[in-house]
Amino acid sequence: MLLWILLLETSLCFAAGNVTGDVCKEKICSCNEIEGDLHVDCEKKGFTSLQRFTAPTSQFYHLFLHGNSLTRLFPNEFANFYNAVSLHMENNGLHEIVPGAFLGLQLVKRLHINNNKIKSFRKQTFLGLDDLEYLQADFNLLRDIDPGAFQDLNKLEVLILNDNLISTLPANVFQYVPITHLDLRGNRLKTLPYEEVLEQIPGIAEILLEDNPWDCTCDLLSLKEWLENIPKNALIGRVVCEAPTRLQGKDLNETTEQDLCPLKSRVDSSLPAPPAQEETFAPGPLPTPFKPNGPEDPATPGSAPPNGGTKIPGNWQIKIRPTVVTAAGGARSKAPANRLPCPGGCSCDHIPGSGLKMNCNNRNVSSLADLKPKLADVQELFLRDNKIHSIRKSHFVDYKSLILLDLGNNNIATVENNTFKNLLDLRWLYMDSNYLDTLSREKFAGLQNLEYLNVEYNAIQLILPGTFHAMPKLRILILNNNLLRSLPVDVFAGVSLSKLSLHNNYFMYLPVAGVLDQLTSIIQIDLHGNPWECSCTIVPFKQWAERLGSEVLMSDLKCETPVNFFRKDFMLLANDEICPQLYARISPTLTSHSKNSTGLAETGTHSNSYLDTSRVSISVLVPGLLLVFVTSAFTVVGMLVFILRNRKRSKRRDANSSASEINSLQTVCDSSYWHNGPYNADGAHRVYDCGSHSLSD
Numbered sequence: 001m002l003l004w005i006l007l008l009e010t011s012l013c014f015a016a017g018n019v020t021g022d023v024c025k026e027k028i029c030s031c032n033e034i035e036g037d038l039h040v041d042c043e044k045k046g047f048t049s050l051q052r053f054t055a056p057t058s059q060f061y062h063l064f065l066h067g068n069s070l071t072r073l074f075p076n077e078f079a080n081f082y083n084a085v086s087l088h089m090e091n092n093g094l095h096e097i098v099p100g101a102f103l104g105l106q107l108v109k110r111l112h113i114n115n116n117k118i119k120s121f122r123k124q125t126f127l128g129l130d131d132l133e134y135l136q137a138d139f140n141l142l143r144d145i146d147p148g149a150f151q152d153l154n155k156l157e158v159l160i161l162n163d164n165l166i167s168t169l170p171a172n173v174f175q176y177v178p179i180t181h182l183d184l185r186g187n188r189l190k191t192l193p194y195e196e197v198l199e200q201i202p203g204i205a206e207i208l209l210e211d212n213p214w215d216c217t218c219d220l221l222s223l224k225e226w227l228e229n230i231p232k233n234a235l236i237g238r239v240v241c242e243a244p245t246r247l248q249g250k251d252l253n254e255t256t257e258q259d260l261c262p263l264k265s266r267v268d269s270s271l272p273a274p275p276a277q278e279e280t281f282a283p284g285p286l287p288t289p290f291k292p293n294g295p296e297d298p299a300t301p302g303s304a305p306p307n308g309g310t311k312i313p314g315n316w317q318i319k320i321r322p323t324v325v326t327a328a329g330g331a332r333s334k335a336p337a338n339r340l341p342c343p344g345g346c347s348c349d350h351i352p353g354s355g356l357k358m359n360c361n362n363r364n365v366s367s368l369a370d371l372k373p374k375l376a377d378v379q380e381l382f383l384r385d386n387k388i389h390s391i392r393k394s395h396f397v398d399y400k401s402l403i404l405l406d407l408g409n410n411n412i413a414t415v416e417n418n419t420f421k422n423l424l425d426l427r428w429l430y431m432d433s434n435y436l437d438t439l440s441r442e443k444f445a446g447l448q449n450l451e452y453l454n455v456e457y458n459a460i461q462l463i464l465p466g467t468f469h470a471m472p473k474l475r476i477l478i479l480n481n482n483l484l485r486s487l488p489v490d491v492f493a494g495v496s497l498s499k500l501s502l503h504n505n506y507f508m509y510l511p512v513a514g515v516l517d518q519l520t521s522i523i524q525i526d527l528h529g530n531p532w533e534c535s536c537t538i539v540p541f542k543q544w545a546e547r548l549g550s551e552v553l554m555s556d557l558k559c560e561t562p563v564n565f566f567r568k569d570f571m572l573l574a575n576d577e578i579c580p581q582l583y584a585r586i587s588p589t590l591t592s593h594s595k596n597s598t599g600l601a602e603t604g605t606h607s608n609s610y611l612d613t614s615r616v617s618i619s620v621l622v623p624g625l626l627l628v629f630v631t632s633a634f635t636v637v638g639m640l641v642f643i644l645r646n647r648k649r650s651k652r653r654d655a656n657s658s659a660s661e662i663n664s665l666q667t668v669c670d671s672s673y674w675h676n677g678p679y680n681a682d683g684a685h686r687v688y689d690c691g692s693h694s695l696s697d
Contacts, residue, residue: 023053031056040084043067054080060107066090075100086110093117095141099124110134114160117141119435121149129153136160138183141459143435145170150177162186162208165459167433171196181206185237188457188481190215194222204230208237211529213481213504216241216252218261224252249528249555343371355379355401362386368395380404384430390414393421402426408454409433421446432478433457440464447471454478456501463488468495480504480526489514496521503555504529509538516544523552531560534570536579542570 024031029042038059044067047053051074055061063084070092078084082104094116102108109131118140125146126132132153142164150156156177163186171193179201189212192198201207207230214220220239227236239252247259342348346360357380360371365386379401388410396402400422413435420426426447436458444450450471460482468474468491476499484505498521507530510516519525525548532538545553559565565573 022056024056028053031061037062039064049074050077050081051079055083057083059083060085062086062088064088066092066112068092070094072096072098073101074098076103077101079104081105082107084108086112088112090115095119097121097125099127102126103128106130108132110136112136114138114140120144120146122146123148124152125149127152130155132156134158138162138164140164141435142166145173147172149173151175153177157181159183165457167457169197172200173197174200177201178203180204183208184212185209186211188213190242191217191219192223193219194226198223198226204234206235208235209239210237211504212239213242214239214252215243216247216250216255216260217244220252221257221260224255224260227253343373343375346371348375358382360386361406374398377401382406383410384408386410388412390416391419392416393419396420396423399423400425404428406430407434411435413437415443417442418445420444424448426450428452430454431458436460437483438462438464439467441466441468441470444468444470449473452476455482457481459483461485463491465490468492471495475499477501480529487511487515490518491515492518498522499524501526502530503527506531508533508560510541512540512544516541522548524554525552526554527557528555530557532557532570533561534559534565534568534573534578535562536581538570539575539579542573542575542578545571 023029023042024040029040029045031038031040033039038056038061040055040061041064043064047065047068047070050065050070055063060083063081063086066088067090070089071094073094073096075098078087078101081087084105085107087105087108087110090112094113095118097113097118099122102111105128108129111126111129111132111134114136115138118137119142121137121142121144123146126135126149129152133155135153135156135158138160139162142161143166145166147170150159150173154176157179158181159177159179160181160183162183165188166184167188167190169189169192174197177200180203182201182204183206185208189209191214192209223239227239230236241247241250241252241255247255250259342358344360344365345363346358348359349357355377356375358375358378359382361382362385365371365383365388367388368383368391376398378399381399381402381404384406385408388407389412391407391412391414393416396419399405402423403425405423405426405428408430409432411434412431415436417440420429420443423446427449429447429450429452432454433456436455437460439455439460439462441464444453444467447470451473453471453474453476456478457480460479461484463484465488468477472494474495474497477497478501480501481504484502485507487510489511492515495518497519500519500522503526507527509532510527527545545557556569557571559568559570559573565578570578
């Protein structure tokens with residue numbers, strides 16, 4: 001009977017959802033009262049789901065779940081944790097929250113989902129969090145926020161979204177949300193509108209906006225005016241202009257309306273990424289770039305990007321205006337484009353002598369396979385601002401004539417290997433503002449004539465060795481605003497880059513040997529906005545940068561650490577100030593020489609050889625050891641020869657002894673030695689006196 005009751009109870013438990021006992025009573029988690037509050041600590045328990053667990057039902061508690069494997073949250077995930085008042089889910093690899101996951105957590109006031117891989121907040125993502133006051137979601141991959149994402153959070157006051165990939169905030173995103181503290185640092189915001197965004201947070205007490213690529217144009221006037229009119233005691237983060245170039249590095253509050261929005265029409269000093277509609281690209285190599293203090297750069301400033309292209313600092317695009325020769329032999333501007341039927345609602349222009357230009361920008365395209373029928377001789381293909389998630393090698397089989405391809409501002413996270421293998425004539429490739437996280441050689445195979453690659457504003461964390469070897473003619477590389485912390489050795493080997501953008505990443509230092517010393521053709525490099533660590537490791541990099549000079553190195557390089565150097569330009573710091581412990585070991589003469597020389601930047605091989613005089617170069621050490629070895633060998637051979645010759649002389653003196661006696665005695669000696677051993681039974685050394693015809697111990 002008892003067995004039957006036990007089986008019945010077990011079956012009822014499984015029928016009820018296979019819920020285990022209380023995580024505290026079963027000691028699955030650590031449960032302790034701290035200052036009167038119960039803390040349920042389930043850190044690093046390997047949880048992949050919570051639906052089999054329950055928590056205390058008799059009191060309120062703080063639930064700690066950081067360091068688990070809760071990569072997806074499904075509806076009613078926390079149904080058995082309804083007494084939680086705060087929830088910590090950091091470092092779970094969380095990438096998706098299905099609407100309804102937080103149902104039942106109506107008492108939670110603080111939610112921490114930072115340091116995960118969340119890419120979007122959808123409508124009803126936070127459904128059920130009726131009392132939430134504090135939401136921390138920094139250090140994710142957040143890019144898309146639905147206008148209704150926070151509509152269920154009508155008590156939310158603190159919203160922390162720093163260090164994500166947010167480029168825009170949708171209209172009415174803060175409607176009915178009483179935000180008082182908003183952290184938007186380290187995102188990709190270029191502008192922040194007043195209407196339907198800023199006007200909806202009138203009670204703001206703190207707004208942090210640093211480390212965004214603000215575009216200081218007319219669109220930023222409303223933000224400037226709003227910041228000037230919010231309460232004086234409010235904490236406001238600095239808004240520093242990234243573009244246009246004439247205002248780069250300037251604080252927004254130091255600008256005037258005339259600076260942001262000139263009355264007269266003028267050309268922006270930042271060049272557009274895509275080519276202008278009235279321009280195309282002439283065949284053949286790009287003009288030879290200018291050298292510092294040399295001829296003028298052939299690149300000319302252009303207007304705002306026509307196809308939604310992103311701007312990049314400085315003269316990063318080289319364009320050639322073509323002409324059409326008339327029948328009379330004179331040159332004139334190109335003829336107006338002829339309209340052609342196009343697939344998928346795109347527009348196609350045929351320019352005499354230049355093939356087709358197909359514009360499919362903002363056409364709701366989700367796959368290149370949908371663009372039918374395929375048109376021959378397309379040379380410029382614009383697919384910006386669509387919904388493409390992946391690109392495959394089959395998509396470009398019919399586009400072998402492409403010279404320019406713009407895939408910017410899509411949702412591309414997957415690029416199949418050898419996708420561009422047939423695009424042998426491609427020279428310009430734009431893949432900015434997507435979800436790429438890794439670059440490899442196989443992804444760019446076939447691009448043997450590519451000269452310009454733009455992959456800014458992605459989530460790139462890793463560049464594999466040899467990635468750019470597939471593009472031997474690459475001249476301009478745009479890698480800013482990604483998540484890079486390091487570069488592999490020989491990453492630029494075999495590539496003659498003239499312009500390189502690495503700003504707004506996470507570099508603490510860059511190695512000279514095997515990385516920077518390969519940039520032998522560089523004429524412009526942008527490195528600002530990285531958290532440089534101004535310690536001994538950065539000295540070789542500093543010396544390399546000093547060699548380049550201000551003509552090549554764009555903008556200041558500010559220290560992030562240590563604290564005593566915070567926000568200081570490390571180019572203005574002395575080497576012995578940055579690294580006193582190493583320079584103290586060098587003699588005054590050598591120290592003076594090191595400060596006036598380029599050290600590693602000149603050799604590019606040994607990272608700290610200029611700092612440590614006690615080290616012996618391996619090029620000197622190996623030959624020295626070899627010489628000692630050879631000398632020792634000759635000495636040993638000489639001694640052996642000398643000993644053998646003395647033995648022969650000794651044998652000649654004993655010529656009077658009979659051969660038979662010698663042989664007999666030798667036999668006895670050999671036999672006794674090998675059978676009885678060289679020692680007596682008591683351990684004493686056995687003596688074999690073969691010269692006197694006797695054997696004794």
